[in-house]
Every structure is written in C-alpha cells, then in structure tokens.
Amino acid sequence: MGLARHMAKEVMREIGNKSREFYEFVLPPVDMHLEKNNLVITVDIPGFNKDDIKLTIHGNILSIKAEKKINATSKDEIICNQRPNIIDKKIRLPIKIKEGEEKVNSAKYIDGVLTIKIPTLTTGKPISIE
Secondary structure, three states: OHHHHHHHHHHHHHHHHHHHHHHHHHOOOEEEEEEOOEEEEEEEOOOOOHHHEEEEEEOOEEEEEEEOOOOOOOOOOOOOOOOOOEEEEEEEOOOOOOOOOOOOOEEEEEOOEEEEEEEOOOOOOOOOOO
C-alpha cells in the first residue's frame, strides 16, 4: 500500500507542476478597454506581493514580470502546487506609442488584480463629411 500511495503522490505532484507551468506560459488573463483618454489594462496575478512585480513599457510593448519568493525552510510537505511562481508576460498594446514617449498614468495592485492606465494619443486629423 505504501508504494501505491507514494506513486499517487508523485503523479499528483507532476500534474500540479505541469498545470503551474501551463499557467505561467499562457496566463495571466488580461483585459483591456478604453476609458476616457486612457487604455486600462487589468491583469489577474493573485498570490504575489506588490514588490515582486516589475513593469516596463517599451514602445507599444508592456512587459509584466513577477517572481514569487518561495520559503524553502518550510517543513510542510507540498502535495499539490498549481499556482504560478513566475510570470513573464509581454503584451502588445493596441495604441500607438512612440519610443521615448512612453507614459503610464497609474499602476495599482489590489487584491491580486493589477490595473494599469496608459494615456492614449488623439493625434488624428478630423475629416469632414459632405
């Protein structure tokens, strides 16, 4: 019985590792919408501390990097861990931003949700319709 239990734990641990790797690669989920003169980006990244999250913007590419500090001194045995430890997401923004003119109005991380507001440019020329 001990061998079966050990093998079942190993299978569950491997499933958890693959699930976490998938989450780190594909997710976190990102929502974008326009609000007045801002592009508002909402990213779900629960389980991280605010200090673990690094944001950069280069042209119209927003980079989100987060790495969770793992407490290796814990004596508890982890049976299943599906939450991501690392996030490295690059998002192409649907607005035109010139390099060197990147600006972010605000970035807030509350209850596992990161909200970023980036001002949009309205440089288009109005066209009259006859």
